[in-house]
Amino acid sequence: MNNKQQKVTYIYTYVHHKNEHDLCRMEMRSFFGFDTALNFLISDIKVDPSRSPFIEERLEVMFEADSVSDMKILIQDIKVSASTYKVYCFNRMDLGETKKIPHPERRQVERELGLVIDGEPDLDSPEVVFGLVLLNNRWYFGNYTKSNSVWHEHLHKPNSYSTALNTRVARAISNIAVPHVDGIRAIDPCCGIGTVVVEALSMGIDLIGRDINPTVCQGARENIAYFNLKGEITNGPISEVSEHYDVCIIDLPYNLYTHITREEQFDIIKQARRIADKCVIVTIETIDDLVEDVGFKIMDRCITKKHLFVREILLCE
CATH class of the missing domain: 3.40.50.150 (Vaccinia Virus protein VP39)
Structure with missing residues (x-):
């Protein structure tokens, strides 16, 4: 495991209609200075996901690891500032070359990591949501923000x-x-x-x-x-x-x-x-x-x- 292998700040996922493909990419270039044909984007520029009609969510990366076991070691000392939290794995669709993770497997990974964190889990109305995503055989964990349309x-x-x-x-x-x-x-x-x-x-x-x-x-x-x-x-x-x-x-x-x-x-x-x-x-x-x-x-x-x-x-x- 090498947590310093890749410097990542934010991961954004994208969804758009077919006829909005070019417009979505032009907006990407304005925000980030580049675009991608993939449905996710990695950048060190922070953008509120609710600004874009195409961004689904944003992960502010805190840790990255090659396996869930390695990630559990990294996050065990997290101090949750809010009274309640939950962990959410958002591999609910294919992300580039990374295939969708089935619902039961996502829930299992969420439970595994959630039990490691010192705090009070709340799956229904958490004050803080931690996000988890697998991209190209590497796991990323951090603060999660869902876009508000x-x-x-x-x-x-x-x-x-x-x-x-x-x-x-x-x-x-x-x-x-x-x-x-x-x-x-x-x-x-x-x-x-x-x-x-x-x-x-x-x-x-x-x-x-x-x-x-x-x-x-x-x-x-x-x-x-x-x-x-x-x-x-x-x-x-x-x-x-x-x-x-x-x-x-x-x-x-x-x-x-x-x-x-x-x-x-x-x-x-x-x-x-x-x-x-x-x-x-x-x-x-x-x-x-x-x-x-x-x-x-x-x-x-x-x-x-x-x-x-x-x-x-x-x-x-």
């Missing part, structure tokens, strides 16, 4: 329309734009009914919403208030924005549903370049030439689909 609560808002981004996509876009929130100021100057604004505010992102349509602005304000969030929605065109922001998120108006011209699209992108250092643009058309003409460089991109409706997401700097 906050975005799911935002599906039912007072105001919505069919062409708006769904909450999962809006949440991922917010993360791509602002993966780490400290000190970052953001704006969504074409916010519509505020789907992106709601997701961003719920994650603690400092984002202001704005729209040229006063009726739509009021709908966005009602949506924010409905979820007890605090945020600002201003009314007016992007050309009247005078402050500078770290990042701008634009769900570009579509020719399919509005009368916006390509020249007007160009002007929106040009104004975004003026007011922000970085921009995430959502479009249903190829706009690479417009983006480059205003001086932005496309740093990353992906496609996301909603039935037959295809959107392209561009990260520009």
Whole structure:
């Protein structure tokens, strides 16, 4: 046994729909600086799993070992700060090359390790959950955090329309734009009914919403208030924005549903370049030439689909 063989800080597991594959990977790259085709990711960067619509859980690794017997020796001196705890093995699905561990075997391993820890076990309502996972013939043990699907609560808002981004996509876009929130100021100057604004505010992102349509602005304000969030929605065109922001998120108006011209699209992108250092643009058309003409460089991109409706997401700097 060599507990120092591999330096691991956090292990994340992922689940996503087939049509969200590229979006999930783009969000990974924003959070961690790389992506993986596997359904788990190992990084020394700490991310709240509830931020992502794709992360299922996070293990903050305390110990690693080649066998359960070795792990029992390592964890026997753990001091549980809370009054109750439980051990949870989350190999309930295949993780990369590691096959799912059957339920009875997982429960057996949980009992074995749980009995070693000095504390009061509680399988129903523990104050602390320790996680255990087997990956590539090596066991990892540590503090376990389950994702809370906050975005799911935002599906039912007072105001919505069919062409708006769904909450999962809006949440991922917010993360791509602002993966780490400290000190970052953001704006969504074409916010519509505020789907992106709601997701961003719920994650603690400092984002202001704005729209040229006063009726739509009021709908966005009602949506924010409905979820007890605090945020600002201003009314007016992007050309009247005078402050500078770290990042701008634009769900570009579509020719399919509005009368916006390509020249007007160009002007929106040009104004975004003026007011922000970085921009995430959502479009249903190829706009690479417009983006480059205003001086932005496309740093990353992906496609996301909603039935037959295809959107392209561009990260520009």
